[in-house]
Amino acid sequence: MARKGRTFLVLGIITVVVFALVYFGITLTSNLGKTTSEVSSEDAGKQLDKLYKKIKVNTAEQVKGQIDLDPVAIGDSLPDISKFPVSVTNTTDSFVEIFSSTEKSGTGNDGWLNEVATEFNKSNIEVNGIPASVKIRNIASGTATDYIRSGKYIPDAFTPSNELWGEMVKANGINTQLITNRLIGNVAGMVTNKTKYDELVDKYGSLNVKTITDAIANNELSMGYTDPFASSTGLNFLVTALGTFDSSDLLGEQAVQGFEKFQANVPFIASTTLQMRDAAKTGKLDAFVLEYQIYANAPELKSSYVFTPFGVRHDSPLYAIGDLPQEKVDIIKKFAEFVEQDKYQQLGEEKGFNGLNDYHSEVNPVDGSLLSSAQKLWKEKKNGNKPIAAVFVADVSGSMNGEPLNRLKQSLLTGQKYLGKDNSIGFVSYSDNVTINLPVGKYDTNQQSMFVGAIDSLQANGGTATFDGIVVALKMLQDEMKINPEIKPLIFVLSDGETNEGHSLNDIRGLIETYKIPIYTIGYNANIKALESISSINEAANINADTDDVVYKIGNLLNVQM
Secondary structure, eight states: OHHHHHHHHHHHHHHHHHHHHHHHHHHHHHTTTOOHHHHHHHHHHHHHHHHHHTSOEEEOOOOOOOOOOOOOOHHHHOOOGGGSOEEEOOOSSEEEEEEEOTTTSSSGGGOHHHHHHHHHHHTTOEETTEEEEEEEEEOOHHHHHHHHHHTSOOOSEEEOSSHHHHHHHHHTTOOEEEEESOSSOOEEEEEEEHHHHHHHHHHHSSOSHHHHHHHHHTTOOOEEEEOTTTOHHHHHHHHHHHHHHOTTOTTSHHHHHHHHHHHTTOOEEESSHHHHHHHHHTTOOSEEEEEHHHHHTOHHHHHHEEEEEEEEEOOOOEEEESSOOHHHHHHHHHHHHHHTSHHHHHHHHHTTOSOOTTOOOSSOOOOHHHHHHHHHHHHHHTTTTOOEEEEEEEEOSGGGTTHHHHHHHHHHHHHGGGSOTTSEEEEEEESSSEEEEEEEEEOSHHHHHHHHHHHHTOOOOSOOOHHHHHHHHHHHHHHHHHHOTTOEEEEEEEEOSOOOSSOOHHHHHHHHHHHTOOEEEEESSOOHHHHHHHHGGGTOOEEEOOTTTHHHHHHHHHHHHO
16 A cells, blocks of 8 residues: 555646646747847837726727828917026116026026126226126026017027027027127037947047947937937037038038937937936936036036037137117127126136136037028937827826816927828827727828817816826827837826826826836926826926916927827
8 A cells, every 4th residue: 555655746746847848838838039128118008908908998089180281389388487587687777687497597507697797787897987797597598599589579689509599589580699708618518438439449549429320320329418409509510510510501411311310329418408408317228418517517427427428519609689779799899808707717716617728619500590400400300210109198187187287288289280291190188087088090181180180179177197197108009000000109298297096196006017108297287206207208398287377398208209
């Protein structure tokens, strides 16, 4: 009996071992030839289907809305100028207002011009026997240019980061007088992590924009840069990059073809420098663009990255704008002379300016109309041959009732003009449940009309199941990618950020990470931290859309990403 028992035990062990070998053999062979990410994607697909089935998804009747095909008038979306703070107030009745770029009219190391202007106003300077002063308004160069070119608000003077914006203002037919080409020294550059820098120098001999664009085109460098419609460094990089392909004709066929090849391998275009730096911290970017003054004040960058200057210098030129009386022109000239004093230049050095005075601009002067054409080229070619498929996810819970929903509608109705006819668009709304208001489809005139109709029909009530809405958007995009694998998927979530029903972020974080779909969030009276936690997963932007500038902010975001 004992022998029989031992026999059965041995047979049982053999059976278990054989079963285990067969099971693991099947598992291993089923995944042969697949990468880890592909297997993970299969698991993600199963998880997405499982989550989707738990959500009550309604399909709305599609209704066409009234559209107009006129291009966006940028002046219509700009907020009141009071949105941009006065950082130095004038102290006399005879004064000039100066629009100043933010790296010199902010606070701390970014407050150099404010400190100098404050000293100017204390100095009892007179013009024609009358006490004079200056008023400084802190406003980004690209935004300032939009105000001036649109005629929405024109200051007496303008000191952008670089000369490119002055040329664009001049090309718009606005009287523009260069008072000085330099208030304080600065340059734009590429910061590259030291390991990648050494690798590229070993191969190319040196690092400059030409070798950088070659390395990107050859998929040897992962780089990000900022929006050339809004960012001085981004615009500078665009012009410089085009010049590396054909310096004699920035918009010629050779330049365009070179740019398309280069742009196809650019993984990241940021709306802001801060967004780009956050992406770099994750290790997903080898290099990104930055001004030297920021680099000089960031020890963590100086210890890990090498700065390579490019393009035109960022010396903060000063322009008189419009048809000014001579008295105002004289005040502007007096201020330019005041700034040149050694003690104020030394103050600038202490704040990171005047650091690379030996660098000379690599780019020849560029006409403003050519710059505008370069921006349009970038808009058309920035995604290469990859069309975008985007799903907008709108919060229509009870907490959005009233002003938040009105602003959401207004911002989408204006922003939809930026979406582009070659892209595909879908629309989802959510409260307790989720409604597919518009399935993903090519954004032709018919789809545009139904998108507008979906926006017009939104009404707010019920709870807030934000992550259920995102799950439905993910499902719509995954289904679309099965039909067209070449699309670039995006999600835009418009919400107050408060989630009280349905799935949680923890439930879907793994899906978002696996699919690598950027989720841009736009908050209305929002819990911004909650929305940032969604956007930060794949380095997307978050916008705090207050009542004044929501339309303008969203227009800029869509202009960059769509």
